[in-house]
Every structure is written in structure tokens, then in C-alpha cells.
Amino acid sequence: MTARQNFIAAALSRTDQVVAVAQKLIAVASPNPPGDVRAAAEAAASIVSELIPSATLTLHPTGPDVTNLVAIVHGARPGKRVVFNGHLDTYPVNEALPWTVPPLGGLLRGGKLYGRGAADMKGGIAASIVALALLAEHRADWAGQAVLTLAGDEESMGPLGTAWLLKNIPEARGDATIIGDAGSPRVLRFGEKGFWWLEVEATGRAAHGAHVHLGDNAIDRLSVALDVLRSLRALPVSAPPGVTAAIAASRPISEPLSGEGESQVLGSVTVNIGQVSGGTAPNLVPASARATADIRLPVGVSGATLGAALHAALDPLPGITWRALRQFEPNHTDPANPVVQTLHRVAEEILSATVAVNMRVGGSDARWFRMEDLPTVVYGPTPFNMGGADEYVLVDELAAVMRVHALAAFDILQ
Template structure:
């Protein structure tokens, strides 16, 4: 059956490539967040698959979410293919190919959002299409959720679906978001965004004794903020072991130091402003920071540390503007094992399982109790000009999604 499924994907290579190009050709940048046209294209592709029922949910003007359900031969478990229709804006910089052209050249497909994540959607659509012809061989339900809001943290996309649509959840979720066929991602760091404002007393720069410098107060607060990087981490042993075992392969793809970054709190002070002239004591200053939490550090621990470090700072106010906890599916979970087994058959070598430093909608599925993994194409130039993916990787990802889904839903 494994050989048959892989042959089916090979036979649909043309469909897979053209589906990716069609999705790329439809702009869906967020901001502004209007994915209507892209959702219409995806709806047409889903309607062409026998036995699929589709429901459309527009949670805000232009923010369209789709839930497609296909039933197997008998009742059973539910597996979800999740993806997001929105992309980064085209942005600045010179493209050598049309950003929305879906250019196929030298074994690559180019275009904004091809890696994040229209190629992943095409891979899942291909798997859904193939498994539709084999419904007598598997049980339960295969669901595809296509969210219209992921780049803006998913409150109107996957989170809304999980809160309001029972079919959007399931027994496991497989997402084709960016990654690498050699690295399955089973978890993600948490996030906490903080804004800090400092007030002082204005004066002439030559008469500092008459004023209070808001930037000095802000610097003191930021020094305290950076001390959060020393928070102790109590990660489960299986997570730590997986990160270290994945290090040789994962860091070659994602950069040296990834393993260390995955296991500690990081604080990035992203913006800072204050003052109007060098010879004036500034009355106001403010900054914003991105704090990332590894598994083993809770949001509550971070908030307590913020109070401890920032509350004593005179003239300083702060607030958390966005936050979510770290999340992971145990590396030994069935969906992890089955996806790795499928990838091993396809690639001829086993991928590693690792955490992910960035975010995806998998974190939302885990928040709602759905074990989730991410397995997708390597992103090249993501968010920059000439974004592209490799066609051979795209075909491999489609094979893995097909095999993993069939195996999961065939289990008694």
C-alpha cells in the first residue's frame, strides 16, 4: 500500500505543481487580510474531490475560513489537515520573477507565500484527492481546515474554528507549514510581547539636575527585562532529548545555536524611542520587546518575573499586549511516530523530531487538546523577494501526508 500511495502521488505530480501555482497566483496578503479570492480557488479545488462536504465561515470582512470533511468506510478517528490561506505582503526589494506568477523554473516554484504555506496546502489537497479514491480502505474522517487568518496570530482563523466548529478539531492534526522534510516539528516556543513606557521631567540638557531622564529610567527597566533570560527551565526529559538528538541535522538547516535557543528564554528588544533633541532631557521614552518561552517555563512565571523586575522601576509602566504558552505533542505520540515512519519510507532515511522556535497554528490545536505536528517544505527567501520551494520536496511532502493520513485512519 505504501508503494501504491507513493505511485499515486507521482502520477499526480502535475496536479500538485499546478495547484501550487494556482494558489500562489491569487494574492492573499495579511495585512490587509482579505483572502476571499484565494478561498474561492481552494473551494473549487475541494469541490472537485468526490465525497467532500465544504462549509465556509467568514469571521470578518475578507477573512474566509473553510472546513472540508470527507468520511471513510466506517466510523473512526478524525485526522485534520490544517493550513492557512493568508501570506506575508509582497514587501520591498527586487523580484527577478513575478511575485504572483507561480514561476516554475529549474525544479523550483517561486512566488509570495509559496513556502508559507500554499505549497503545503497543495500537498494536503493532493493527499485528500488520493485518499478520496480509497475510502473503502480507511475509517473515520479526514478533515481539511483552511484558515483565513494565521499571520495575525489566528484569532479569526484556526482559533475561531476550534472554538465554534466541532469538525475543525480531531484526534490528531498534520500541518504542511514551513519546515523541512528532514525535520518534523512537534512543538513550539511560547510568546509574550511587552510594551514599556517611562516618564521623566523635561529640562535643558545642560541643567540635568533640574530634570529626570525618561530614557535612563527606560534603560533600567530594559536591563531588568533582559534578566528574564536567566529564568530556570524545567523541560520534560523527552523534549530535551529530542532537541539534542535533532541538533546535528536541524541546526544545519535552521542555523547554529538553534538547540540552545529552543531551551532558554530569549528577550528581543525590538523597538525603542524617546527624546526630541540631544540637548533636552527627555520626558518620555518607550520600548517593545518579544519574549520567547521554551517548554518548561510558564506564562505565569514570566509575568511574575516581569512584576519582580519592572514594578520597582520608578516612573515606569508596562503591559503585556500578546501572549501564549509554549506547547508540544510528546515525541512518542502516535501522530509523531506515524509521520516519521511515513517520511522514512518516502525519503529512505528517518527525519529528526524537534521543537520550533517560531509559531504556527499547531500551537492553537495543541491548546485545544489536539496532538499536532508540522511537516512541510524548506522555505527559501521566506518573506523576501524570490521566495521559492523545491518541487522534489513538495512531492515528498505530499507523499508523507498521504501515507501518514492513511496509516492513522486505517488503524483499528
């Protein structure tokens, strides 16, 4: 057999190993909030040291509770660099939820692996660790470097994880980045929407509810402002033709997995009013009210465009002030990029099925790499009950993700 065929055969034999690695990671709680991932980083370091003794392994504390991990494996000669990236933090365990399995038990039952983080994203991390181990065992057959970077603060979108690694660790930057975050083996994600989180406040003049003519109702003013926010869904979108075409072409595969309407959401501005508060009693005209909103931007609408629209729409309204709480630009890697194409080809080879190439609705650490113009793909298992009770991932999908990560890296590093 060729070196590539030998590598595939080895990858096909590692299902039990990827499950065992995921179970070890799940067993160590790393909920965010509060965001303490130190024990999870140590556990991951122990796993990598055991499986890949040839790796250069370093831990990078960047805050009181945040530790990141970097592991580097060298090939037979100089060449390209592939980076596997993942995040150690998870949603809170929340034992009060109706769990029917131990939240940190890593229970394997009926082809499903259960536990907090199984899908988001300790399963994906396990896939990347085993992929790195395979590359280390076959290092004579490829050139360059394979690097694993595990970040500590993705769920809070903070600067102490992947963003810190990109600024401080040269090996965190590669010719290709592969992230095993939650998704589906049937859909390769090359980009994601940007977002603005807003706080909108309204002030008025208090009065008795029977004497409304003596007051100015802050909730009425806020209601007008929220109507204006919702109207921003009509902002025009000017996306690159390749992005628009990819979204449309992926619809027959992606929407049955992610929900009808996903393609429209990916190509348009969305506005979600997440919180509204104000007033003290039914018979009092409220003097203040407040709301928060999540506005998601497709590729083709910049933050500057949204900001200008917000100023034009909200600034003239009486009693209304607003501020952006957090913001990121939409980001993508050209779907025609060789990295995307290689992952796509390998995914269809491993799955023996058609794989869609699409944008991603939610955010991920992929944005940090794409902001640095580093080709990046998100390819991970389907999340079930993510953030809720009995979170799980399908073992067959976990194994498939591991094989795609490993073989795609192998091919890129030739």
C-alpha cells in the same frame, strides 16, 4: 500489491498535480495585512471541488475579509479523524522588493516554484489538498474521516481562523492534526515556544541637556528596564525529559538547516528588544521613552512564571510602566505520542533518510490545536526568501511533504 503499496504508488505520481495546485493558490493574492483572504478561499474551494467531488465542502465567513474553508472526506467505515490544517493568508506581496519573477506568477524554474506564499504556506496547503484527494480516491481502504481546514488569519494570530473553527466546527477536531507550514522535510516539529510581546514605557522630567541635575532622563530609566528584561534570559527551565532529549538528538540534522544555536534557543528564554523611541533633541533631557520586546518561552517556562518575574523586576523601577500586548503559552505534543511517531516513521520511509523530531522556533496555528490537547505535528517544505523577494519552495520537497501527509493519514486511519 497491497492497498498501502497501491496508495504509495499513486502518491509517487502526483508531483505535477501538487505543483499545479500550488500555482493556482499563489496566483490569488491574500496578503496580511490587510488580511483579505476571501478570493483565496474561493479559489481553494474551486480547486477542492474539482479534485475531490466527493468532499463535503463549506465556506465560513468570520469577518468582513476573513473566510475559512472546511472539506470532509469519509472513509469506508467509522474510525478516527485526521485533520489537515493550513492558513490562506501570506506576508504582503510588496512589489517594491527586488523581485526577479512575477510575485503571483507561480513560476516553475530549475526545480523551484516561485511566488508569494510558495513556502508560507500555499505550497503546504497544496500538499494537503492533494493528500486529501489521494485519500478520497482510495477511501475503500481506510476508516474514519479526513478533513481539510484552511484558516484566514494566521499571520495576524487573530481569533477568526483556526481558533474560530475549533470552537464552532466539530470536524476541525481530530485524533491527529497535520500542518504543512514552513519548515523542512528533514525535521518533524512537535511543539513551539510561547511568547509575550511587551510594551515598556518610561516617564521622566524634562530639562535642558546642560542642566541634567534638574531633570530625570526617561531614556536612562528605560535603559535600566531593558537591562532587566534581558536578564530574564537566565530564567530556569524545567522541560519534560522527552522534550529536552528530542531537542538534543535533533541537533545534528536540525541546526545545519535552521542555523547554529537553534537547540540552545529552543531550550531557553530569549528576549528581543524590537523597538526603542524617546526624546526630541540631543540637548534636552527626555521626559518619555518607549520600547517593545518579544520574549519567547520554551516548554518548561509558563506565562505565569514570566509574569511574576516581570512584576518583580519592573514594578519597583521609578517611572516605569509596562503591559503585555499579546501572549501565548509554550505548547507541544509529547514526542512519544503515536501521531508523532507515525509521522516520523512515514517521513523516513518516504525520504529514505533520517528525519529529526524537534521543536519549532517560530509560532503557528498548531498552538490552537495543542491548547485543546489535540496531537499536532508541523511538517512542511523549507522556506526560501520567506516574506522577501523571490520566495520559493523546492518542488522535490513539496512532493515529499504531500506524500508524507497522505501516507501518514492513510496509516493513522487504518
